[in-house]
Amino acid sequence: MQLKPTIFALSSGATPSGVAVLRLSGPDSFSVAETLSGHLPTPRMAALKSIRTRNGDLLDRGLVLCFPGPASFTGEDCIEFHLHGGRAVVDAVSRELLDLGIRPAEAGEFTKRAFENGKLDLVEVEGLGDLISAETEMQRRLAIEHTSGGLSAVYAGWADRLTRARALIEAELDFADEEDIPGSVSDQVWDDVERLKADIKTQLEATQHGAFVRNGFRVVISGPPNAGKSSLLNALAKRDVAIVTEIAGTTRDILEVDLNLEGFLVRLVDTAGLRETEDIVEQEGVRRARSAIETADLILALIPIDSDAEWNQTSVAAPVLKVGTKADLLTAPSIGYDLVISSKDGSGISALIDAITSEVRKRWNGIAAIGPGRLRHVQHLKHTSFFLEEALSGTQLDLRAESLRLAGECLGRITGRVDPDDMLGVIFSEFCIGK
Numbered sequence: 526m527q528l529k530p531t532i533f534a535l536s537s538g539a540t541p542s543g544v545a546v547l548r549l550s551g552p553d554s555f556s557v558a559e560t561l562s563g564h565l566p567t568p569r570m571a572a573l574k575s576i577r578t579r580n581g582d583l584l585d586r587g588l589v590l591c592f593p594g595p596a597s598f599t600g601e602d603c604i605e606f607h608l609h610g611g612r613a614v615v616d617a618v619s620r621e622l623l624d625l626g627i628r629p630a631e632a633g634e635f636t637k638r639a640f641e642n643g644k645l646d647l648v649e650v651e652g653l654g655d656l657i658s659a660e661t662e663m664q665r666r667l668a669i670e671h672t673s674g675g676l677s678a679v680y681a682g683w684a685d686r687l688t689r690a691r692a693l694i695e696a697e698l699d700f701a702d703e704e705d706i707p708g709s710v711s712d713q714v715w716d717d718v719e720r721l722k723a724d725i726k727t728q729l730e731a732t733q734h735g736a737f738v739r740n741g742f743r744v745v746i747s748g749p750p751n752a753g754k755s756s757l758l759n760a761l762a763k764r765d766v767a768i769v770t771e772i773a774g775t776t777r778d779i780l781e782v783d784l785n786l787e788g789f790l791v792r793l794v795d796t797a798g799l800r801e802t803e804d805i806v807e808q809e810g811v812r813r814a815r816s817a818i819e820t821a822d823l824i825l826a827l828i829p830i831d832s833d834a835e836w837n838q839t840s841v842a843a844p845v846l847k848v849g850t851k852a853d854l855l856t857a858p859s860i861g862y863d864l865v866i867s868s869k870d871g872s873g874i875s876a877l878i879d880a881i882t883s884e885v886r887k888r889w890n891g892i893a894a895i896g897p898g899r900l901r902h903v904q905h906l907k908h909t910s911f912f913l914e915e916a917l918s919g920t921q922l923d924l925r926a927e928s929l930r931l932a933g934e935c936l937g938r939i940t941g942r943v944d945p946d947d948m949l950g951v952i953f954s955e956f957c958i959g960k
């Protein structure tokens with residue numbers, strides 16, 4: 526293992542806090558920890574220690590843990606100091622570490638080392654990032670799947686199948702004249718490649734679905750100017766996020782507020798009122814509003830119940846809820862709306878939240894499996910299946926084998942491990958070529 530500089534960082538949240546965890550990783554971790562806190566405890570066992578400067582001044586008393594590499598998070602020797610979580614305490618110990626030649630870690634540097642030392646693959650790294658930033662229960666569940674290696678194992682299994690297929694095809698190419706190679710392994714290989722392609726198609730769909738858990742279910746609030754869109758956003762957010770005035774054309778930028786509905790991230794999007802206008806700032810607002818509608822999972826089409834405006838955006842893909850607004854202004858029954866609300870007196874708001882939640886559920890129930898929802902995975906999976914199709918439809922065996930190789934490479938990019946040398950091992954285990 527290549528030796529890198531020793532780094533440290535505050536790994537717990539912002540100070541002040543009950544406990545602050547300072548983490549060190551790298552070849553000098555143990556010697557530095559010994560300088561500060563004396564004899565190190567048994568690996569992975571916490572010990573209460575006095576932490577002192579080199580002059581013997583007491584900085585704090587706290588727990589010290591050591592994790593010898595490679596069985597540590599980063600794969601390097603690691604130390605954790607569990608200090609009292611005061612800013613001055615953390616600063617004093619950090620200063621001492623700097624004086625001892627340890628440098629502050631860059632963002633993600635511990636995880637980067639874990640990846641470089643083979644402790645985590647890219648899928649697990651992404652899962653870890655998602656887990657740390659997870660705000661809803663569904664995001665947590667999705668992320669924990671991907672940190673614990675479940676998905677990596679699926680990809681690794683596919684990579685193995687591809688490697689095997691390629692090895693068999695190349696063996697057929699190389700040793701076609703020899704007698705002890707089974708007549709035609711091709712049929713069996715291509716059957717499996719066909720199955721793999723189907724598996725990847727399923728995974729691709731699941732991965733695209735994951736975007737909805739990871740990035741949120743986008744609910745776009747649309748309608749004519751002054752429909753009460755920003756008022757509704759504020760009512761749902763329970764705070765004054767958007768400017769509300771009686772002037773038509775108040776909102777121009779896209780405004781987003783996140784809600785957590787039954788464990789799902791729901792992203793509410795307030796938009797400019799749709800109308801023809803000479804004002805170039807408002808024109809840009811309307812353009813943004815239209816593009817928000819195109820990426821919506823659900824559209825709330827707001828129309829004041831005392832107006833004769835209509836929702837006429839016909840070519841949208843997402844489901845549309847027609848919401849009559851300003852219900853407090855009219856007592857007569859209103860028809861033609863899915864729901865009627867008043868942001869002023871709050872009527873209908875909880876029914877609207879129920880309706881949004883039920884749309885989220887509907888969407889969720891239509892999903893058989895869920896993947897990480899990352900564009901990177903989607904792209905690599907698409908490329909993989911492109912090359913599988915090339916391999917399946919090709920006529921020349923050597924070119925088909927090359928397509929399998931390219932497919933394997935695309936798959937390998939997902940986990941960050943492209944393993945070209947796996948080939949020989951498989952060839953030798955399948956055939957006794959050397960005899």
Ligand SMILES: Nc1nc2c(ncn2[C@@H]2O[C@H](COP(=O)(O)OP(=O)(O)OP(=O)(O)O)[C@@H](O)[C@H]2O)c(=O)[nH]1
Nearest residue numbers: 750751752753754755756771774775776798868869
């Ligand atoms: N009586 C009543 N007035 C409302 C209600 N909701 C909004 N308004 C008023 O309608 C006007 C427009 O509200 P906004 O929330 O700014 O409407 P908007 O759709 O965001 O308007 P633009 O951003 O200009 O497109 C304001 O004067 C609000 O106070 C409501 O439920 N009842």
Ligand SMILES: [K+]
Nearest residue numbers: 751770772775
């Ligand atoms: K307005």
Ligand SMILES: [Mg+2]
Nearest residue numbers: 754755775776
């Ligand atoms: Mg507005």
